[in-house]
Amino acid sequence: MAEIVVSGMRPTGKLHLGNYHGALKNFVALQEKYKCFFFVADLHALTTAYKQTEDLAANSEQMLIDWLSAGVDPKKANLFIQSDVPEVSELNTLLGMITPLGWLLRNPIYKDQLNELLARKYAGQLKGDENTPLAERVKGLADEDISVYGFLGYPVLMAVDILIHKAGLVPVGKDQTAHIEIARDLVRRFNEIYKTEDVFVEPKPLFTEITVMPGLDGHKMSKSYHNTIDLGEDIDSVRKKVMSMFTDPNKKKATDPANPDGCVVYAFHKVYNPDYKKRCEECKAGALGCVACKKQLFELMEPQLTAFSNRRKIFENDKAQIVQIVKDGAQAARASAAVTLAQVKKAMKVTR
């Protein structure tokens, strides 16, 4: 039997090239080899953005359209929206019962995210640095926004996403390591308490070779840094962005030798140009000016981006097809989830 893969993404609106090269491209490859469940983690979005829910449904749909436009194929992979599978919420309740609070409070991702969210929300008003206890950092400021049960329980819900389909492999970024660890620990704890080995599979993370995609300013590409190129973005806008990318400031003339390390254009060449090593030498030797280098980069990016945009337009104009894909996906995911949920209830003796 083919190994089962589960992965999800929180719907944050339109995806950018960082999302594509960091994760989505990988979904497209994985669907050829494994039985895949890829889902839009809308409940996970609620753990932090529970007050901004106007766009949640639209964002979830937009994300699915991005996946389809990138080549994720509902005939090969199972695509669904997390909240369409109520079995997930039920198992979340059950596994919540056996999750020690300490695991959640010590979760480094929880602490980091809390810090990051607080820093963004209270920019300029936070006291101390990241090592200062949270309660001290936000003294006098309302921190109730993200100090909620749901956010603390993020890893339980994520474990449920994975365990409910008995996935052996979970493609995630290295930043999610602690969450996978909690999922594995929960399996062991469940097995120990209920004296069984037959319900869950202990999942392993599948770290892909990370394509580091910097943003236009050289920092990590991220929506919150406003440095993205979006999938499906107007091609003229992409051209402008590429032509205004940051390069080695020491290179004043086209013939000046330069240092490609730290140059955003070069980082993009690494992703789009199979001959990027040659480009590195040319850059160091001052054999090519930055304008020409950028033009070439844009030409390498254009076919892929245009193909994506064209596919996106087709899906955007075929709402009925999207509705059907989401419906079929939910049905298949629910069938798979129901099997595990029934086994869990039996093991925990919550059936009559």
Ligand code: TRP
């Ligand atoms: N926490 C993941 C992230 O932020 C998203 C996610 C939710 C996920 N549930 C999952 C990833 C289950 C893999 C498997 O990237």
